[in-house]
Amino acid sequence: DVKVTQSSRYLVKRTGEKVFLECVQDMDHENMFWYRQDPGLGLRLIYFSYDVKMKEKGDIPEGYSVSREKKERFSLILESASTNQTSMYLCASSTRQGPYEQYFGPGTRLTVT
Template sequence: DVKVTQSSRYLVKRTGEKVFLECVQDMDHENMFWYRQDPGLGLRLIYFSYDVKMKEKGDIPEGYSVSREKKERFSLILESASTNQTSMYLCASSLSQLNTEAFFGQGTRLTVV
């Protein structure tokens, strides 16, 4: 089975802190994604990557950056955390351009105080 692992289930950070959310997948997938999930808004795409060192903005990239130095790892970075970034963050991966079934991690609930 594909496994997508997010490093933390729960995080509490202070406003202004730099925050790293880590995601690792073990099935050699090309594509990786970061979403945030908020009540009533569904899943919104922040950033995605279709290859090592490649990244593309999703629908809500402001306040975030990403890093993909290795194929299996995709990191989401909050340069200066703010309270409106309190959310559930979901990482996902998919095999390739033509196989879009995405496998999700368990999510990281981030609270910024």
């Protein structure tokens, strides 16, 4: 069974802290994605990785960075958390071949106070 796991379901951090969100997939997928989900805005792509050490900015990369040192693991980093980064963060993965169906993790609800 396909599985994408995320390191935490709930996280509370203070403004200015460095935050790491981790995602692991066991499907040997080449592509991995980080989204944030906010009410009324759907899913917005933060960063995308199509291979180890490769990354591409999504629609809202400001304030975020990513790391992909191993194929199965994709990390999202908030260098200095701010209250406007309070959100649900979703990780997903897909193969490099179409139709590019994505498989999602359970999400991390991050609150920055």
